[in-house]
Amino acid sequence: MTTPKKDFLHSLWDFFCSLKLTMFLLISLAVISIIGTIIPQGIPPQKYLAELSPAKIKLYKSLGFFDMYHSWWFILLLYMLTVNLVACSIKRLPHIWQIVTKPVTTLTVSLERSLSNTATIACSDETIKVKDSIASFIKSEFSEPTITEADGVWHIFAQKTPWCRLSVYFVHLSVIVIFIGSIIGSLFGYKGFVNILEGETVSKIMLRSEKELDLDFALRLDQFSVSKYPNGAPKEFKSIITVLENGKPVPDYTNTRVIVNDPLNYKGITFYQSSYGNAGSYFFIVTDLDGGNPVKLAVESQSSVNLPGGTSMHVTDATNDVSPFAPGLSGPAAQVEVHSPDGKSESFVVYANHPELNIQHAKTHGTGPVLHYKGGKDLMYTGLQVAKDPGVEIVWLGCLMMVFGIYAAFFISHRRIWVRVEHGKITVGGNTSKNQSAFALTFDNLVERLKKDLIKEK
Amino acid sequence: MNSSLLFNITTFAYLISMLAFFAFLASRAKAVGTAAILIAYSGLLAQTTAIALRWKESYDMGVGHAPLSNLYESVVFFSWTIVLIFALLDIKYKYRVIGAFVMPFALLGMAWAQLGLHTGIEPLVPALQSNWLLYHVITCFLGYAAFAVACGISIMYLIKAASDGGGDKESEGGLLSMFPPIRVLDDLNYRAIMIGFPLLTLGIITGAAWANYAWGTYWSWDPKETWSLIVWFVYAAFLHARITKGWVGKRAAWLSIIGFAATIFCYLGVNLFLSGLHSYGGGQ
Numbered sequence: 022m023t024t025p026k027k028d029f030l031h032s033l034w035d036f037f038c039s040l041k042l043t044m045f046l047l048i049s050l051a052v053i054s055i056i057g058t059i060i061p062q063g064i065p066p067q068k069y070l071a072e073l074s075p076a077k078i079k080l081y082k083s084l085g086f087f088d089m090y091h092s093w094w095f096i097l098l099l100y101m102l103t104v105n106l107v108a109c110s111i112k113r114l115p116h117i118w119q120i121v122t123k124p125v126t127t128l129t130v131s132l133e134r135s136l137s138n139t140a141t142i143a144c145s146d147e148t149i150k151v152k153d154s155i156a157s158f159i160k161s162e163f164s165e166p167t168i169t170e171a172d173g174v175w176h177i178f179a180q181k182t183p184w185c186r187l188s189v190y191f192v193h194l195s196v197i198v199i200f201i202g203s204i205i206g207s208l209f210g211y212k213g214f215v216n217i218l219e220g221e222t223v224s225k226i227m228l229r230s231e232k233e234l235d236l237d238f239a240l241r242l243d244q245f246s247v248s249k250y251p252n253g254a255p256k257e258f259k260s261i262i263t264v265l266e267n268g269k270p271v272p273d274y275t276n277t278r279v280i281v282n283d284p285l286n287y288k289g290i291t292f293y294q295s296s297y298g299n300a301g302s303y304f305f306i307v308t309d310l311d312g313g314n315p316v317k318l319a320v321e322s323q324s325s326v327n328l329p330g331g332t333s334m335h336v337t338d339a340t341n342d343v344s345p346f347a348p349g350l351s352g353p354a355a356q357v358e359v360h361s362p363d364g365k366s367e368s369f370v371v372y373a374n375h376p377e378l379n380i381q382h383a384k385t386h387g388t389g390p391v392l393h394y395k396g397g398k399d400l401m402y403t404g405l406q407v408a409k410d411p412g413v414e415i416v417w418l419g420c421l422m423m424v425f426g427i428y429a430a431f432f433i434s435h436r437r438i439w440v441r442v443e444h445g446k447i448t449v450g451g452n453t454s455k456n457q458s459a460f461a462l463t464f465d466n467l468v469e470r471l472k473k474d475l476i477k478e479k
Numbered sequence: 480m481n482s483s484l485l486f487n488i489t490t491f492a493y494l495i496s497m498l499a500f501f502a503f504l505a506s507r508a509k510a511v512g513t514a515a516i517l518i519a520y521s522g523l524l525a526q527t528t529a530i531a532l533r534w535k536e537s538y539d540m541g542v543g544h545a546p547l548s549n550l551y552e553s554v555v556f557f558s559w560t561i562v563l564i565f566a567l568l569d570i571k572y573k574y575r576v577i578g579a580f581v582m583p584f585a586l587l588g589m590a591w592a593q594l595g596l597h598t599g600i601e602p603l604v605p606a607l608q609s610n611w612l613l614y615h616v617i618t619c620f621l622g623y624a625a626f627a628v629a630c631g632i633s634i635m636y637l638i639k640a641a642s643d644g645g646g647d648k649e650s651e652g653g654l655l656s657m658f659p660p661i662r663v664l665d666d667l668n669y670r671a672i673m674i675g676f677p678l679l680t681l682g683i684i685t686g687a688a689w690a691n692y693a694w695g696t697y698w699s700w701d702p703k704e705t706w707s708l709i710v711w712f713v714y715a716a717f718l719h720a721r722i723t724k725g726w727v728g729k730r731a732a733w734l735s736i737i738g739f740a741a742t743i744f745c746y747l748g749v750n751l752f753l754s755g756l757h758s759y760g761g762g763q
């Protein structure tokens with residue numbers, strides 16, 4: 022008796038066993054993934070204000086388009102793919118398992134009809150003797166045979182690489198292993214960021230979720246440097262880092278070099294060279310137009326200071342030698358930007374060795390104050406990406422399984438040979454799981470040599 | 480002899496080879512087909528030498544690195560892999576005429592590289608200074624090239640299928656008589672993808688391994704990564720199409736063509752139209 026509930030479960034099972042669903046899921050994932058490559062992902066929605074109307078932003082946000090690879094519907098598709106994969110495997114595996122572990126060792130007439138490679142050899146010798154010589158031929162030319170007897174008829178069966186039938190399932194298993202690895206990574210790992218000034222020691226990092234995380238050790242940046250190719254392109258960004266435990270340097274992790282493509286790994290946490298900057302200070306003397314009231318002024322990079330008269334300034338660039346940029350001039354110079362209270366701003370260069378130019382600039386632009394540059398002090402900082410991912414080994418295991426599985430699924434075939442020895446007649450049959458044409462040649466060749474072998478025996 | 484002259488010779492050889500393949504289609508003269516394939520092989524030889532020479536030249540300049548570091552070098556390498564995969568297929572299956580549908584891709588690549596791209600040898604930016612670059616680029620491009628060949632074969636399949644009018648009888652005479660039978664084309668398409676799919680899989684994995692080593696995340700849904708996954712999904716669908724009734728023949732050929740279009744977008748479109756981590760030679 023079938024109940025409606027059972028029918029429903031049955032059709033649900035059939036639905037998930039269907040390869041049409043596989044096609045649908047693979048193609049849908051391909052098409053849907055395009056969205057996230059067009060709409061930049063993982064940046065705050067306010068950033069889109071310039072390009073999209075508020076209504077669109079609201080719509081996209083509710084659909085999860087700004088972080089679509091983590092949206093419920095994308096994850097749902099991945100889960101459906103997994104269920105589909107498992108269901109298909111459960112449905113087909115028992116049959117394949119039978120083929121692999123319980124081979125058909127007798128060449129019945131109906132099996133013979135289903136084979137695409139068959140041949141017969143006439144032979145009037147005693148079947149037992151013939152059987153033995155065929156068996157030893159198959160053993161040396163193909164693989165270890167299994168011999169059975171039924172009603173005076175001998176059956177010889179031999180096969181090569183039957184396990185490769187399972188490789189497709191191995192590939193599918195590898196997809197699931199990769200999923201498991203990535204889930205472990207997202208549950209128990211983290212990604213973060215840390216900036217360290219030269220000479221500074223830090224033991225906290227900032228996570229992507231904007232929470233702080235305390236490391237149980239500390240990092241000190243001993244030095245940061247940038248080297249360049251002769252054409253000015255960057256060649257290397259290098260941080261020299263020392264790991265400290267309880268304030269003491271750890272041997273083997275003292276003055277270690279961290280460059281792009283060569284991270285620092287300590288206690289399962291990895292630090293990657295990612296960015297850098299200058300947090301140094303620039304020094305100025307500010308005077309009236311006539312040189313009176315000199316005031317010393319230090320401006321930190323990336324911040325601004327207030328000047329007498331209500332204006333504020335910050336430094337956009339500085340150099341220790343201006344001569345390559347301004348022929349005829351020499352010494353340090355800084356490019357500054359000055360904002361006046363009425364919203365106007367101007368950008369100009371002040372010099373250390375050319376006070377007259379600084380005064381001239383102030384005069385032509387109003388009443389002062391006059392800025393004189395006194396040089397700067399560099400203080401580099403390094404930006405390190407921090408990551409811990411305990412699932413990554415499982416992901417690599419899955420990848421390895423996938424590569425071997427795909428190789429075996431495509432390039433290794435399960436080949437079988439059957440021989441039936443009756444009085445006066447030998448029947449040979451063979452089949453392969455793939456690459457039929459190559460096997461047909463091998464088969465014909467084998468039969469030819471078997472014929473010769475039998476004649477020689479006589 | 481320098482690499483730049485040899486690259487020009489290569490381009491010329493691919494042009495002549497392509498024209499010879501067209502002539503072979505039209506004339507059905509076996510000698511023409513042999514000439515076409517021999518010219519393609521000499522082009523491949525010239526290009527192999529040129530790539531090796533360019534590698535050496537970069538060391539002479541003191542910025543030594545494998546010639547896979549910018550758009551020009553990658554397009555040249557792509558073109559090389561296409562002819563290489565075609566040569567392997569030709570040696571194994573001997574269906575010369577496929578050259579008429581594959582050599583145009585190789586020629587297009589070389590012509591664009593030689594005429595339209597900046598050919599100078601540049602030093603490697605820090606982001607690319609890794610041996611992973613070599614493994615990643617070589618596996619990806621061999622995969623892409625196999626897909627290019629599969630695409631050429633699929634186009635032949637669709638042309639032939641259209642002219643056969645769905646029937647099984649072979650059309651007599653005309654250009655199409657040179658085409659391999661429709662079943663063979665279908666099979667060759669599958670075989671080319673059987674070469675390409677494992678290579679693309681390896682390419683994605685080596686890319687992930689590199690990203691994990693250099694940035695700490697093996698996958699960050701960057702547009703290039705995502706597009707490589709899109710391509711991978713399309714070809715996975717193609718492979719499963721064989722097992723599903725109703726998705727073979729023409730539909731499979733279309734999947735192969737769509738797959739190659741996605742491949743090209745992944746390779747070039749992403750850099751031209753979308754922003755991400757992969758912009759060739761972009762560096763910091």
Ligand code: HEM
Pocket residue numbers: 040042043046101102103105106107109113189192193196427430431715718719721722
């Ligand atoms: C929804 C998920 C999937 C399902 C339900 C599914 C199902 C199947 C089935 C039923 C087969 C045929 C096995 C046989 O010949 O008996 C197969 C073959 C195969 N599958 Fe999947 N599959 C899925 C996803 C994938 C993915 C993501 C890959 C990626 C590597 C993959 C790779 C393969 C390969 C390489 C073959 C062998 C194809 C051939 O020999 O031509 N499958 N799959």
